[in-house]
Amino acid sequence: MSSINRQVRLAARPSGLPRATDWEVTSEEVPVPGSGEFTVAISHVSADPAMRGWMSDRPSYIPPVEIGAVMRAGAIGVVTASEHPGFAAGDHVYGMFGVQEHALSDGRGVMKIDTSMAAPPTYLGALGMTGLTAYFALLDTGKAKAGDTVVVSGAAGAVGSVAGQIAKIKGCRVIGIAGGPEKCRVVVEEFGFDACIDYRAGNVRRALREHAPGGVDLYFDNVGGEILDDVLTCLARGARVVICGAISQYNETTVRGPANYMMLLVMRASMTGMLIFDYADQYPQALAEMAGWYADGRLVSREQIVHGTVADFPGVLLMLFDGANTGKLVLALDGA
Amino acid sequence: MSSINRQVRLAARPSGLPRATDWEVTSEEVPVPGSGEFTVAISHVSADPAMRGWMSDRPSYIPPVEIGAVMRAGAIGVVTASEHPGFAAGDHVYGMFGVQEHALSDGRGVMKIDTSMAAPPTYLGALGMTGLTAYFALLDTGKAKAGDTVVVSGAAGAVGSVAGQIAKIKGCRVIGIAGGPEKCRVVVEEFGFDACIDYRAGNVRRALREHAPGGVDLYFDNVGGEILDDVLTCLARGARVVICGAISQYNETTVRGPANYMMLLVMRASMTGMLIFDYADQYPQALAEMAGWYADGRLVSREQIVHGTVADFPGVLLMLFDGANTGKLVLALDGA
Numbered sequence: 001m002s003s004i005n006r007q008v009r010l011a012a013r014p015s016g017l018p019r020a021t022d023w024e025v026t027s028e029e030v031p032v033p034g035s036g037e038f039t040v041a042i043s044h045v046s047a048d049p050a051m052r053g054w055m056s057d058r059p060s061y062i063p064p065v066e067i068g069a070v071m072r073a074g075a076i077g078v079v080t081a082s083e084h085p086g087f088a089a090g091d092h093v094y095g096m097f098g099v100q101e102h103a104l105s106d107g108r109g110v111m112k113i114d115t116s117m118a119a120p121p122t123y124l125g126a127l128g129m130t131g132l133t134a135y136f137a138l139l140d141t142g143k144a145k146a147g148d149t150v151v152v153s154g155a156a157g158a159v160g161s162v163a164g165q166i167a168k169i170k171g172c173r174v175i176g177i178a179g180g181p182e183k184c185r186v187v188v189e190e191f192g193f194d195a196c197i198d199y200r201a202g203n204v205r206r207a208l209r210e211h212a213p214g215g216v217d218l219y220f221d222n223v224g225g226e227i228l229d230d231v232l233t234c235l236a237r238g239a240r241v242v243i244c245g246a247i248s249q250y251n252e253t254t255v256r257g258p259a260n261y262m263m264l265l266v267m268r269a270s271m272t273g274m275l276i277f278d279y280a281d282q283y284p285q286a287l288a289e290m291a292g293w294y295a296d297g298r299l300v301s302r303e304q305i306v307h308g309t310v311a312d313f314p315g316v317l318l319m320l321f322d323g324a325n326t327g328k329l330v331l332a333l334d335g336a
Numbered sequence: 337m338s339s340i341n342r343q344v345r346l347a348a349r350p351s352g353l354p355r356a357t358d359w360e361v362t363s364e365e366v367p368v369p370g371s372g373e374f375t376v377a378i379s380h381v382s383a384d385p386a387m388r389g390w391m392s393d394r395p396s397y398i399p400p401v402e403i404g405a406v407m408r409a410g411a412i413g414v415v416t417a418s419e420h421p422g423f424a425a426g427d428h429v430y431g432m433f434g435v436q437e438h439a440l441s442d443g444r445g446v447m448k449i450d451t452s453m454a455a456p457p458t459y460l461g462a463l464g465m466t467g468l469t470a471y472f473a474l475l476d477t478g479k480a481k482a483g484d485t486v487v488v489s490g491a492a493g494a495v496g497s498v499a500g501q502i503a504k505i506k507g508c509r510v511i512g513i514a515g516g517p518e519k520c521r522v523v524v525e526e527f528g529f530d531a532c533i534d535y536r537a538g539n540v541r542r543a544l545r546e547h548a549p550g551g552v553d554l555y556f557d558n559v560g561g562e563i564l565d566d567v568l569t570c571l572a573r574g575a576r577v578v579i580c581g582a583i584s585q586y587n588e589t590t591v592r593g594p595a596n597y598m599m600l601l602v603m604r605a606s607m608t609g610m611l612i613f614d615y616a617d618q619y620p621q622a623l624a625e626m627a628g629w630y631a632d633g634r635l636v637s638r639e640q641i642v643h644g645t646v647a648d649f650p651g652v653l654l655m656l657f658d659g660a661n662t663g664k665l666v667l668a669l670d671g672a
Binding site: 059060061224229233243244245246249254255256257258259260261262263264265266267268269270271272273274275278 | 395396397560565569579580581582585590591592593594595596597598599600601602603604605606607608609610611614
C-alpha cells in the first residue's frame with residue numbers, strides 16, 4: 001500500500017458547468033488512526049448531481065465544500081487500520097469519505113456493507129443512499145399507492161431507475177422520461193417501467209397525454225426545467241409532485257421556475273421537497289426491504305463504472321450533466 | 337321594477353389586461369320563473385381576481401365563460417318571484433348570478449343570507465366565498481397552528497385580510513405583505529396583523545428576515561411573481577406554501593414561475609394549491625364559526641363598495657389589478 005494519499009480538493013467555485021480547473025489534486029501522507037478512529041482505503045467514489053450544489057455557496061441544506069477542502073463524496077472502501085471498537089481491518093464500509101484514496105474516520109455516518117450479497121458499487125446504487133432516496137421520496141413524500149399513475153424523470157439515472165422499480169413493486173403504473181432511444185429501451189426492458197418517453201424526440205406533453213390519459217397521480221422529479229412544466233400540465237386531481245432534484249438547472253446561472261405551477265391550484269395538487277438525511281433513523285429497515293427485493297431479482301441495480309484515479313473525478317462528474325450515464329455513476333479507483 | 341334586465345356579456349377573450357371592449361352590455365326582458373325556479377333582483381356583484389382566469393380558454397378548474405354569455409360572478413340579491421319550494425319572494429340570497437340586474441335560478445349553489453346579522457356586501461366578503469376561501473386555505477390546506485409564523489401576501493385584499501385575521505385568532509404570528517403605507521396601516525391597525533411589509537418600499541426579502549428571523553412556517557400566497565420568490569428564500573424547515581392565487585401573473589402573457597422553488601427541497605417544504613369548491617359540504621360549519629367571530633368583533637369584514645350600474649363592471653374589475661382596492665371589492669347596483 002502506498003503511503004501517499006492523493007486527494008481532490010475544491011480550488012474554485014464554478015459558474016455554470018464545472019471545469020477540471022475547479023479542483024486540484026494534492027498529496028499528503030496516509031493518516032494514522034488515533035484512538036476511536038480508523039482508516040479506509042477507498043475503492044469506489046460516488047458521482048452525484050447534488051455535488052454541483054455542494055460546490056456553490058448559495059444557501060442550502062448543508063454548508064458548501066470549503067475552498068481547499070477535500071471534495072465531499074460518498075464512497076466505499078476497506079478498513080486498513082483501526083483504533084475504533086466498532087470497526088476492524090478488512091471491514092467493507094460506506095461513508096462520506098470524500099474524493100481521495102484514503103480516509104480517516106471516527107465512524108460517524110459510516111455503515112458496514114455485506115459484499116457477499118452484492119458487489120461494493122451496488123452499495124452506492126440501489127442498496128445505498130441512491131436507493132434510499134428513491135425509497136423515501138416515493139413512499140413517504142410521494143405516498144405512492146397501488147393503482148397510481150407515476151411519472152419519473154431522469155428515469156435511466158441512479159435515483160430515477162430505482163424509484164420506478166419500487167413504484168412497480170408497489171403496484172403503480174410507471175412511465176419514465178429519459179433522453180434518447182437507448183436509455184428508453186433500458187428503462188423499459190431492464191428496469192421494467194411500463195413505458196418511457198424520449199424527451200429528445202419531441203413533444204413530451206403530447207406523449208404524456210397519450211401514456212397517462214387519466215392524468216399523473218405522482219410525479220417524481222429529478223430534472224426540473226421544461227419537463228417539470230410539461231408534467232404540471234398533465235396532473236390528475238390531488239396529484240403529488242416530489243422534488244428530488246433539478247439536474248437541468250444545476251449549472252444554470254438563472255434557474256427556470258415552473259411557469260405552470262398554478263396547475264397545482266387547478267388540480268388541488270402539491271409539490272414537496274425531500275432530503276434523504278431526514279430519514280437516517282429509518283435507513284436500516286428500508287435497506288432490509290430493498291435488499292430483499294434485490295435478492296429476489298425484483299430490484300435491479302445498474303452501475304456505470306469508470307475505472308481511473310482520483311484525478312479522473314472531474315471528468316466523471318461532468319458525465320452526469322451531458323446525459324452520458326445510465327444507472328449509478330461510480331469512479332472505481334485503480335489498484336484499490 | 338323595470339322589466340328590462342341589463343346584462344354584461346363577454347365579447348372577446350383578452351390578451352393581457354382586460355379592456356372595457358372585452359364585454360358588451362345587452363338587454364333582455366326580465367325572465368319569468370318556471371316551476372322549480374325563482375328570479376332575483378341583484379343588488380351587489382362581487383369583483384374577484386379569479387374572474388380574469390374565467391375569461392381565458394386555458395385549461396382550468398371550470399370551463400371559461402363562453403363568448404356571448406353573461407359574465408360569471410357571485411352576487412347578492414332579493415328573490416322577486418318564486419316557483420321554487422325553498423325560496424320565497426323577499427329572501428336575501430347569494431349565488432353565482434352573473435353580472436346582470438336580474439337572474440333566473442333553480443336554487444343550485446344558492447345560499448340564503450341573514451341581513452339582520454350583517455349587511456349584504458359582507459356576504460360577499462368575510463361571511464361569503466371570500467371568507468370561506470381564507471378559512472379552508474389557511475386551516476385545511478395550510479394547517480395553521482398556534483405559534484406558527486404566517487406570512488400573507490395581498491394582505492389588504494379580500495381573502496388575505498380574512499386569512500390573516502383567522503391566523504391571529506388561531507394563535508399565529510402574522511406578517512402581511514401589501515402595496516403602500518396606507519394599506520399596510522390598515523393591515524396592522526384594522527385587521528390586527530402583527531406587522532406588514534410594504535413591497536413597494538423595497539427589499540421584501542430583507543424585511544422578511546427581520547420580521548421572521550426564525551423563518552416562515554406558512555405562506556399564504558395570493559400574488560405569485562417576485563414576492564413568492566422572495567418568501568421561498570425565507571421558509572422555515574417543513575414550511576407549507578398555500579397557493580390561493582397569483583394576481584401579479586393573471587394579466588401576463590408569460591407567467592413567471594417561482595425560480596426559487598428548489599428551496600422546497602432545501603427546507604423540506606411543500607407548495608399546495610386549493611380550490612374552495614372542494615369544501616362545499618363544510619361551508620355551513622365554517623360560516624357558523626366565522627359568524628361567531630364576526631359577531632364578537634374578532635373578525636372584521638371590510639368592503640370597498642363602488643356604486644354604479646352593470647355597465648361599470650369592467651372598470652371595477654380593473655381596480656383589482658392596479659392595487660386600487662382595500663378589502664372586498666363590490667359593485668353595488670344603483671336603484672337595486
